[in-house]
Amino acid sequence: MLSEQRRQYLETIGIDLWVRRDRGGPSMAPAATPSVVPAEAPAPARSVSPAAEPRGSTVVTSGEAATQWQQLLEEVRRCTLCPLHATRTQGVLGVGPRRADWLVIGEAPGAEEDRRGEPFVGAAGQLLDAMLRAIGLDRHTNVYIANVLKSRPPNNRDPRPEEVEACLPYLVRQIALLQPKIMLAVGRIAAQNLLGTDAPLGRLRGRVHHFGERQTPLVVTYHPAYLLRTPGDKRKAWEDLKFARSVYQQLTQGAADGNRS
Numbered sequence: 401m402l403s404e405q406r407r408q409y410l411e412t413i414g415i416d417l418w419v420r421r422d423r424g425g426p427s428m429a430p431a432a433t434p435s436v437v438p439a440e441a442p443a444p445a446r447s448v449s450p451a452a453e454p455r456g457s458t459v460v461t462s463g464e465a466a467t468q469w470q471q472l473l474e475e476v477r478r479c480t481l482c483p484l485h486a487t488r489t490q491g492v493l494g495v496g497p498r499r500a501d502w503l504v505i506g507e508a509p510g511a512e513e514d515r516r517g518e519p520f521v522g523a524a525g526q527l528l529d530a531m532l533r534a535i536g537l538d539r540h541t542n543v544y545i546a547n548v549l550k551s552r553p554p555n556n557r558d559p560r561p562e563e564v565e566a567c568l569p570y571l572v573r574q575i576a577l578l579q580p581k582i583m584l585a586v587g588r589i590a591a592q593n594l595l596g597t598d599a600p601l602g603r604l605r606g607r608v609h610h611f612g613e614r615q616t617p618l619v620v621t622y623h624p625a626y627l628l629r630t631p632g633d634k635r636k637a638w639e640d641l642k643f644a645r646s647v648y649q650q651l652t653q654g655a656a657d658g659n660r661s
C-alpha cells in the first residue's frame with residue numbers, strides 16, 4: 401500500500417492516484433480516473449553504500465578529489481570563456497553529495513538560481529524535489545544536481561551552441577569526479593546537448609542512453625518548469641521516473657550479484 405508520505409509526494413507532482421479496491425487499498429480518485437495511472441508507487445530506491453562500491457578504474461584519493469572539486473568551483477566562479485559571464489550574477493556549479501549515485505542535469509540556471517547560486521530552486525526546484533522524493537530520492541542525500549550551462553542566459557533564452565561547447569567540459573569534469581551510477585537529463589535542451597542530437601524529447605524518453613567514457617546510463621524526462629506549464633504531461637514524467645528507478649535497481653542488483661559470485 402502507498403505510504404501516506406509517498407501519496408503526498410505524488411499528489412504534489414500532480415499525479416492522480418488510483419488504488420484497486422481488491423488490493424485492499426482505499427480509492428484515491430474518482431472512478432473515471434484511467435487505469436493507466438500507477439496503482440502503486442514503487443518502493444524507495446535501494447540505498448547503496450557509495451563507500452562500498454568501486455568507482456571506476458581511476459583511483460582518486462578523497463584528498464585529491466576535494467582539491468579537484470575546489471579547482472572546478474573556482475574556475476567556474478572566475479570563468480569568462482563565453483559571453484554569459486558578463487550578465488550572470490554568479491556561476492552555479494551544482495549541489496548535492498559528491499558521491500551521489502544519481503546525477504540530475506538540467507539546462508542552465510534561471511533567475512532565482514543565478515541569485516542564490518544553487519540549481520533548481522524556486523517552483524521548478526520544489527517540483528523536482530517532489531518528483532525525486534516520489535521515487536525515494538533526496539537532493540541532500542543521494543542526488544547531485546547540475547546544469548549543462550553554469551551561467552544564466554539572459555531572459556532564460558536557450559543556450560547557444562558556442563556557449564554549450566565552452567561550458568560542457570566543466571560538466572564532464574564534474575561527472576568524472578562524481579562517477580554517478582545513473583544520469584537523469586531533464587528537459588529537451590539538456591538531453592539534446594548531452595546526447596549530441598536534435599531529436600525531439602518524445603523520441604529520447606523511454607530508453608536508456610549512455611554518456612561519456614564510462615558509458616553512464618542516462619534517462620531522459622521533462623523539465624519541471626515545463627511540467628509546471630504543462631501539467632498534463634506529469635503522468636509521462638512519472639513513467640520516466642519509474643523507468644529510471646528500475647534501470648538503477650537493475651544496475652545495483654547486477655553489481656550486487658557480481659560481488660556475490
Ligand code: SF4
Nearest residue numbers: 479482485550551567
Ligand atoms: S556558461 Fe560556462 S563557459 Fe560560459 S561563462 Fe559561464 S561557466 Fe564559463
